Amino acid sequence: xxxxxQRKEYFVLEVLEETLKHFxxxxxxxxxxxxxxxxxxxxxxLRERVLSLPNDEEQRKILLAIKDITNxxxxxxxxxxxxxxxxxxxxxxxxxxxxxxxxxxQSVETLLNELKNLPTEQIQKKLLDYKTVTMxxxxxxxxxxxxxxxxxxxxxxxVDKIVKIGFANIRxxxxxxxxxxxGKA
Amino acid sequence: MKIVSxxxxxxxxxxxxxxxxxxxxxxxxxxxxxxxxxxxxxxNLTFLxxxxxxxxxxxxxxxxxxxxxxxxxxxxxxxxxxxxxESPIEKAGxxxxxxxxxxxxxxxxxxxxxxxxxxxxxxxxxxxxxxxxVKQRTILRGALQAIKDDYDYILxxxxxxxxxxxxxxxxxxxxxxxxxxxxxxxxxxxxxxxxRVEKLNMDISxxxxxxxxxxxxxxxxxxxxxxxRLGGAAITNVHDRKMREISSDYPGKVFEKYTTEGIGxxxxxxxxxxxxxxSGGNPRRVADQYREIAEEFIRRVPL
Numbered sequence: 001x002x003x004x005x006q007r008k009e010y011f012v013l014e015v016l017e018e019t020l021k022h023f024x025x026x027x028x029x030x031x032x033x034x035x036x037x038x039x040x041x042x043x044x045x046l047r048e049r050v051l052s053l054p055n056d057e058e059q060r061k062i063l064l065a066i067k068d069i070t071n072x073x074x075x076x077x078x079x080x081x082x083x084x085x086x087x088x089x090x091x092x093x094x095x096x097x098x099x100x101x102x103x104x105x106q107s108v109e110t111l112l113n114e115l116k117n118l119p120t121e122q123i124q125k126k127l128l129d130y131k132t133v134t135m136x137x138x139x140x141x142x143x144x145x146x147x148x149x150x151x152x153x154x155x156x157x158x159v160d161k162i163v164k165i166g167f168a169n170i171r172x173x174x175x176x177x178x179x180x181x182x183g184k185a
Numbered sequence: 186m187k188i189v190s191x192x193x194x195x196x197x198x199x200x201x202x203x204x205x206x207x208x209x210x211x212x213x214x215x216x217x218x219x220x221x222x223x224x225x226x227x228x229n230l231t232f233l234x235x236x237x238x239x240x241x242x243x244x245x246x247x248x249x250x251x252x253x254x255x256x257x258x259x260x261x262x263x264x265x266x267x268x269x270x271e272s273p274i275e276k277a278g279x280x281x282x283x284x285x286x287x288x289x290x291x292x293x294x295x296x297x298x299x300x301x302x303x304x305x306x307x308x309x310x311x312x313x314x315x316x317x318x319v320k321q322r323t324i325l326r327g328a329l330q331a332i333k334d335d336y337d338y339i340l341x342x343x344x345x346x347x348x349x350x351x352x353x354x355x356x357x358x359x360x361x362x363x364x365x366x367x368x369x370x371x372x373x374x375x376x377x378x379x380x381r382v383e384k385l386n387m388d389i390s391x392x393x394x395x396x397x398x399x400x401x402x403x404x405x406x407x408x409x410x411x412x413x414r415l416g417g418a419a420i421t422n423v424h425d426r427k428m429r430e431i432s433s434d435y436p437g438k439v440f441e442k443y444t445t446e447g448i449g450x451x452x453x454x455x456x457x458x459x460x461x462x463x464s465g466g467n468p469r470r471v472a473d474q475y476r477e478i479a480e481e482f483i484r485r486v487p488l
Contacts, residue, residue, distance in 0.1 A: 120238050124278055150464055157464070160277040164236060164456055172237025176292075 108140040120168050127159040187486050188339040190358040196345040198371055199364045199411035201229040204342040209459035210479035212285040217337040223290035224354050225344035231289040234273045236457055243270055249291035257324045258300055265328040301349040315395035322389055326357035347381055360406030367410045367427040407485050410443040442477040
């Protein structure tokens with residue numbers, strides 16, 4: 001029994017001896033703590049940088065300032081003198097630009113109804129006149145008539161499509177049908 | 186100058202579209218002077234060139250091909266220059282295919298064909314009957330004499346039948362071109378068509394011989410396959426097999442170039458413009474194919 005007790009104590013000592021072998025050396029401990037210091041410094045620095053970002057109030061003020069500057073630059077672009085002084089491109093207020101804002105579903109419907117009452121040749125003439133009908137209006141009209149076209153289509157090509165597909169072909173079909181009906185009667 | 190008829194007694198096989206695009210390609214790409222003659226009362230070629238309203242205006246102010254036959258039926262002479270529509274193809278009011286003119290058709294040609302058949306020679310004299318037979322079939326030929334030097338090619342779009350208006354087109358042509366889809370139903374009548382045309386040629390030559398005239402008869406100028414179906418980059422088995430069969434039956438006559446199935450044609454027809462003047466992938470693909478066909482056409486039917 002005593003012998004067995006003595007063996008157990010030896011075993012613990014053996015384990016302890018083995019464990020001590022895996023403990024870090026002084027040099028390793030020093031290196032390890034240095035690395036932890038680097039990490040602590042990083043997070044401290046990060047904390048300071050996060051705190052230096054603008055808070056809610058500061059963000060609101062910045063947004064207001066941006067809006068003010070944008071408004072100023074936009075108005076400056078419309079003034080030839082100011083735009084030149086600030087080195088900005090002067091934005092010419094064109095007829096097309098001003099009309100672009102006027103394209104509404106109602107205005108296109110009105111245009112379509114107007115066109116329906118015109119002979120085909122006059123429809124073409126009216127649509128070709130850039131002073132009367134703008135490109136955005138033409139595009140909206142084509143869309144209303146279900147006429148697909150390429151994004152970069154030329155005015156002449158789009159007018160041709162609208163006139164032929166939207167009006168001339170339908171009128172031609174009706175014309176030929178009524179001629180045939182008269183013939184049968 | 187060469188006169189070529191586009192013919193097939195099956196409808197919907199691309200006669201009008203092919204005549205139209207070859208004509209446009211010759212005018213646009215080769216600077217040739219072209220006259221399209223629409224002798225089909227369906228007026229498809231006419232409406233590929235102009236909208237029905239513009240056609241109606243032209244018809245009321247100048248007349249159509251029907252005017253020529255009506256004059257003949259009423260025993261009057263007629264100047265075909267009256268019904269030549271100069272550069273009818275327009276985009277937004279501007280002429281876009283200079284050098285290509287049209288003699289437009291008219292639905293009235295349907296009735297005219299019947300009236301021509303009813304106009305018989307009331308004589309038992311062989312030469313009188315022969316003269317009438319030839320005269321009935323050379324109305325167009327006689328009229329085109331006045332303008333033949335004004336054009337490089339005159340392309341005639343025939344209706345899907347072989348009645349007198351079509352026989353008139355054949356009797357004035359140097360050759361005829363058959364368009365066909367490479368499928369069973371579209372090609373089954375090719376040999377019958379060729380035999381019928383040969384028979385008509387023989388009959389008119391015989392009649393012309395009786396009255397001491399000589400009428401050159403048109404030869405088969407070629408067979409053009411249209412709307413060939415592709416499976417990926419290759420022709421589908423059925424169409425490929427049919428094209429090989431026809432090429433073997435008509436050695437040297439089948440155009441190497443053909444058009445493939447697609448939607449470029451319908452865009453062209455609703456815009457009354459040739460595919461060469463349309464933008465977008467589909468029209469461009471068809472345009473390239475027709476350019477190649479037009480080049481082969483010039484080689485096969487040289488001036």
